Amino acid sequence: xxxxxxxxxxxxxxxxxxxxxxxxxxxxxxxxxxxxxxxxxxxxxxxxxxxxxxxxxxxxxxxxxxxxxxxxxxxxxxxxxxxxxxxxxxxxxxxxxxxxxxxxxxxxxxxxxxxxxxxxxxxxxxxxxxxxxxxxxxxxxxxxxxxxxxxxxxxxxxxxxxxxxxxxxxxxxxxxxxxxxxxxxxxxxxxxxxxxx
Amino acid sequence: xxxxxxxxxxxxxxxxxxxxxxxxxxxxxxxxxxxxxxxxxxxxxxxxxxxxxxxxxxxxxxxxxxxxxxxxxxxxxxxxxxxxxxxxxxxxxxxxxxxxxxxxxxxxxxxxxxxxxxxxxxxxxxxxxxxxxxxxxxxxxxxxxxxxxxxxxxxxxxxxxxxxxxxxxxxxxxxxxxxxxxxxxxxxxxxxxxxxxxxxxxxxxxxxxxxxxxxxxxxxxxxxxxxxxxxxxxxxxxxxxxxxxxxxxxxxxxxxxxxxxxxxxxxxxxxxxxxxxxxxxxxxxxxxxxxxxxxxxxxxxxxxxxxxxxxxxxxxxxxxxxxxxxxxxxxxxxxxxxxxxxxxxxxxxxxxxxxxxxxxxx
Numbered sequence: 001x002x003x004x005x006x007x008x009x010x011x012x013x014x015x016x017x018x019x020x021x022x023x024x025x026x027x028x029x030x031x032x033x034x035x036x037x038x039x040x041x042x043x044x045x046x047x048x049x050x051x052x053x054x055x056x057x058x059x060x061x062x063x064x065x066x067x068x069x070x071x072x073x074x075x076x077x078x079x080x081x082x083x084x085x086x087x088x089x090x091x092x093x094x095x096x097x098x099x100x101x102x103x104x105x106x107x108x109x110x111x112x113x114x115x116x117x118x119x120x121x122x123x124x125x126x127x128x129x130x131x132x133x134x135x136x137x138x139x140x141x142x143x144x145x146x147x148x149x150x151x152x153x154x155x156x157x158x159x160x161x162x163x164x165x166x167x168x169x170x171x172x173x174x175x176x177x178x179x180x181x182x183x184x185x186x187x188x189x190x191x192x193x194x195x196x197x
Numbered sequence: 198x199x200x201x202x203x204x205x206x207x208x209x210x211x212x213x214x215x216x217x218x219x220x221x222x223x224x225x226x227x228x229x230x231x232x233x234x235x236x237x238x239x240x241x242x243x244x245x246x247x248x249x250x251x252x253x254x255x256x257x258x259x260x261x262x263x264x265x266x267x268x269x270x271x272x273x274x275x276x277x278x279x280x281x282x283x284x285x286x287x288x289x290x291x292x293x294x295x296x297x298x299x300x301x302x303x304x305x306x307x308x309x310x311x312x313x314x315x316x317x318x319x320x321x322x323x324x325x326x327x328x329x330x331x332x333x334x335x336x337x338x339x340x341x342x343x344x345x346x347x348x349x350x351x352x353x354x355x356x357x358x359x360x361x362x363x364x365x366x367x368x369x370x371x372x373x374x375x376x377x378x379x380x381x382x383x384x385x386x387x388x389x390x391x392x393x394x395x396x397x398x399x400x401x402x403x404x405x406x407x408x409x410x411x412x413x414x415x416x417x418x419x420x421x422x423x424x425x426x427x428x429x430x431x432x433x434x435x436x437x438x439x440x441x442x443x444x445x446x447x448x449x450x451x452x453x454x455x456x457x458x459x460x461x462x463x464x465x466x467x468x469x470x471x472x473x474x475x476x477x478x479x480x481x482x483x484x485x486x487x488x489x490x491x492x493x494x495x496x497x498x499x500x501x502x503x504x505x506x507x508x509x510x511x512x513x514x515x516x517x518x519x520x521x522x523x524x525x526x527x528x529x530x531x532x533x534x535x536x537x538x539x540x541x542x543x544x545x546x547x548x549x550x551x552x553x554x555x556x557x558x559x
Contacts, residue, residue: 055531
């Protein structure tokens with residue numbers, strides 16, 4: 001995970017909090033949070049190899065396909081749930097958002113921005129965008145629900161989800177001025193801290 | 198590979214869950230590897246229903262241990278690094294005190310009068326073993342199926358005596374269907390005319406037919422439909438290797454053969470005792486709430502289930518995982534392919550072995 005991204009998330013996660021990370025990959029974010037903030041973290045992952053890496057790092061992990069449901073964890077009282085770069089791969093992103101906010105009062109969601117100017121140029125030339133952030137062709141990509149920053153924020157409003165904080169990353173992976181000023185055009189990724197309204 | 202097998206006597210006896218008492222008892226114990234100086238590398242392996250203390254390598258009878266694929270030098274549970282201990286459970290028929298043992302007060306075999314034992318009794322006897330071996334704690338307690346229940350019970354009963362726990366192809370309690378299957382097996386044993394209310398040793402007979410039928414049924418529940426299909430299909434048994442002239446299909450021949458073999462080595466009373474212990478176990482305890490019974494647990498959990506296991510399906514492991522998370526226990530839950538149904542926990546698939554190895558090392 002990019003340094004800047006994990007730095008932002010690190011700021012939002014409460015020290016010694018109970019955290020669940022959907023689509024946790026090799027567990028590196030959770031491991032960082034365990035080391036720096038002494039959190040109790042659980043990852044959810046479907047890939048066996050990545051699960052093995054989590055376990056070797058001492059990161060508790062649950063094998064589950066998040067597309068088949070983010071449920072069964074409501075009783076665990078999480079402080080915060082995280083879904084980094086995965087929501088666009090889900091069949092029902094809005095359901096996932098609502099479920100996450102059921103099991104924790106706050107959640108962190110990050111997603112690639114289809115409104116980024118390079119994507120728009122791609123589309124203007126009549127092709128689906130293929131960029132360093134979205135490297136796969138339309139027929140190979142897992143990203144079945146791509147959206148723009150604007151689209152996502154509209155969804156949050158419609159679902160009654162409060163955007164407590166947001167940070168926009170530019171193509172260098174940093175929190176650039178232009179990306180913050182006009183995120184829908186210049187951000188490659190939106191990083192959100194969401195809350196129930 | 199160094200295997201140490203010893204019969205350890207516990208003259209202090211044990212008060213059992215049932216209210217009965219064993220005034221003294223013996224455990225047949227096998228161990229592998231060396232306890233390190235700081236005594237931090239001890240692992241307890243708990244055996245499943247028909248297992249025993251012989252886990253790894255070849256014993257003097259040239260039999261290979263039941264978990265040889267996982268436990269051994271440079272294997273997932275590496276005896277070059279860990280001191281691994283397994284005992285035949287109380288009530289068993291492989292050397293520990295059980296129905297075949299002589300009751301000191303009657304000077305005759307216990308037979309059907311051996312007291313009922315529970316998973317928690319086993320764990321209590323294993324705790325006495327830990328003390329006798331002068332080990333401060335187990336770094337890992339692990340088992341599959343009924344062995345997994347013991348591992349879970351260890352974390353509940355002795356939270357400061359176990360650091361990590363491995364619960365494989367197991368559940369916090371047997372399901373209604375599990376109990377039902379076991380009852381059919383027990384019924385076939387009880388109704389064998391040689392059973393004599395459990396006192397067949399006195400009559401110098403063995404209820405072999407009963408044990409055989411019980412095992413045949415059990416065996417079906419341990420395998421997956423797909424595995425049976427792939428292995429036997431609807432192939433006919435060739436005439437030269439039929440164990441019985443009634444047999445048509447290979448699968449029939451297989452079950453007949455396995456049942457026969459088992460009935461020669463396993464004790465009928467032990468069969469009844471072990472299945473009763475399995476049926477009776479409920480990690481939730483008297484409160485009936487697993488959440489509550491895990492409150493004092495400090496060990497880390499590794500829960501593994503197998504998709505093809507319909508006896509203790511993965512969802513049963515998930516229940517333990519959820520209760521563990523509710524109690525802030527560091528717990529992982531992994532489901533693996535495993536083609537052997539419930540028996541998958543016995544075989545070292547790449548992913549399975551790696552995950553166990555990494556968990557112990559982490």
